Amino acid sequence: MMLRVGVNGYGTIGKRVADALAAQPDMTVSGVAKTTPNFEATAAHRRGYAVHAIDDAAAFAAADVPVAGDLDDLVAASDVVIDCTPAGIGAQNREIYEAHDTPALYQGGEDADVADASFNARANYDEIANGDAEHVRVVSCNTTGLSRVLTPLDEVYGVEKTRATLVRRGGDPSQSDRGPINDILPDPVTVPSHHGPDVNTVLPDLAVDTMGVTVPATLMHLHSVNVTLESDADADAVRETLADESRVFVVPEHARVAGPGHLKELAKDAGRPRGDLWENCVWGASIAVEGRDLYFFQAIHQESDVVPENVDAVRAIAGDADAAESVVRTNRALGVGRFDPTDGDATAADGRGMAASADD
Ligand SMILES: NC(=O)C1=CN([C@@H]2O[C@H](COP(=O)(O)OP(=O)(O)OC[C@H]3O[C@@H](n4cnc5c(N)ncnc54)[C@H](OP(=O)(O)O)[C@@H]3O)[C@@H](O)[C@H]2O)C=CC1
Ligand SMILES: O=C(OP(=O)(O)O)[C@H](O)COP(=O)(O)O
Structure with a gap:
């Protein structure tokens, strides 16, 4: 199954998470969302991501960044959303994801109670995969x-x-x-x-x-x-x-x-x-x-x-692979553990x- 994953917040973590998702054989980036049409918005567009404007779509258009929609459109187009917004904003966004009945990941800047459970692939992947949590926080x-x-x-x-x-x-x-x-x-x-x-x-x-x-x-x-x-x-x-x-x-x-x-x-x-x-x-x-x-x-x-952890957390809440399978798939796609650029x-x-x- 090809999982469609949306990334809300395209800063330090979000841009890396988007690229990591795009590298996975079983995932596709349904789009990214941002508030400001700055150089990162331009870069997201050039990388081929559908850019969604959180509020001021006209400002994105004025900056020559085509707008694919707003945050609701992004959530609607996604099987899972990864919230990579600044600490505290994720907690405000949870109700948007819930309104769409879309599972979501949050980052470690949020308080633990933003989500039903916290996640680290090595520590508790199977617990999350076998449980009911649909809102999960990747620890800092x-x-x-x-x-x-x-x-x-x-x-x-x-x-x-x-x-x-x-x-x-x-x-x-x-x-x-x-x-x-x-x-x-x-x-x-x-x-x-x-x-x-x-x-x-x-x-x-x-x-x-x-x-x-x-x-x-x-x-x-x-x-x-x-x-x-x-x-x-x-x-x-x-x-x-x-x-x-x-x-x-x-x-x-x-x-x-x-x-x-x-x-x-x-x-x-x-x-x-x-x-x-x-x-x-x-x-x-x-x-x-x-x-x-x-x-x-x-x-x-x-x-x-935290980037490979976010990728694994998507599979854990989608129930798509066990811990060992997911970690191997993520590592292989990203090159985790590979320091020799000539290595396969x-x-x-x-x-x-x-x-x-x-x-x-
Ligand atoms: N950086 C780090 O070292 C680490 C950060 N974290 C956690 O990850 C999360 C994100 O941090 P980081 O990537 O550093 O943050 P950044 O500030 O680098 O990026 C945040 C992104 O969210 C966008 N944004 C701002 N406001 C909103 C909003 N209301 N709705 C949607 N998007 C918004 C920003 O866009 P715009 O430019 O348009 O404002 C920007 O693209 C935080 O919880 C943080 O604690 C976890 C581990 C490490
Ligand atoms: O989650 C982080 O750090 P933390 O584990 O010390 O809380 C990130 O490095 C972001 O930290 P910041 O809150 O200093 O931006």
Whole structure:
């Protein structure tokens, strides 16, 4: 079945989600919706997406962006809508999707109660696929990053307690109005930050406390993670466990990656669209175990790690594939796990695409 998916909100997340949907063999983009006829609207039109004007269609026409309709038209033309509007707007839009009886996905900037359930493919795909939820929230970039590593660690070793400090980027590269410009902010100053409770929306039984610090950077978030495991482990075994995950890139020491600047360059060298890094980037050299205490650093590309999760969430609510099938299909279509631009599809989906070439 070809699923028609509409994207409401075509900014940092929406434009990436639209391209990811268009790359899937079983999905088509029914259109995108926007409020402002700016350069992104022009780009959407040039990419062949039917552009829908939220309110001022005449302004789009004046900017030479043909208008396919309004938001109602987009929802009517879609089997599923992915709401990628700024935080808080998704909650207002839910009644529009409900009026059309159209299932919808929301993003992590919304409060958890915007939807019937929250989603991360590694943590709770089957629960969503086998349940009745038609309004589902894909958890935020940081929460996605934590869920992807904590799920396999809990499965293999058991997690007694996680403590993570999240060094949050101040804004995305295009957000010139964000900050701080020259400061280091406890953000939020209260402990725990919202990220730990957010992990519990997809992994309810996991003990996790998080603290957030926002810094003058735009490229990626960086997590300092300490997990007290329930059973003994050694660093090599944990490295293998994480490397087996198709959406975790264990960065090999020989790559000499110092930080997010190098990671973004690595992604661009690999020919990744927009220099995106869909995978958690865990420094292999940072993985250390002392007793049952595991430590590591990971970087999270906030603009793109939730993109494959949105694609999987569409299949989960459409009841179209099980978790393994969906993740493989999504990875293969996007090239998740593929860092060699000359590689074919084969390495992308098998869970060891990067790990296989990432011997420390
Ligand atoms: N950026 C990030 O790092 C991440 C963001 N998220 C979450 O994803 C969501 C979207 O964030 P992001 O992509 O960064 O936001 P952006 O501001 O980059 O994009 C939002 C888009 O929505 C459009 N828009 C604005 N108002 C409306 C409206 N009333 N109805 C429809 N569309 C509207 C904007 O269009 P226009 O230009 O016309 O105003 C723009 O295309 C948020 O919930 C955010 O928290 C999740 C993970 C990471
Ligand atoms: O969802 C995000 O971050 P979060 O997981 O820290 O809430 C995105 O990076 C957007 O964060 P923002 O609220 O700083 O724009």
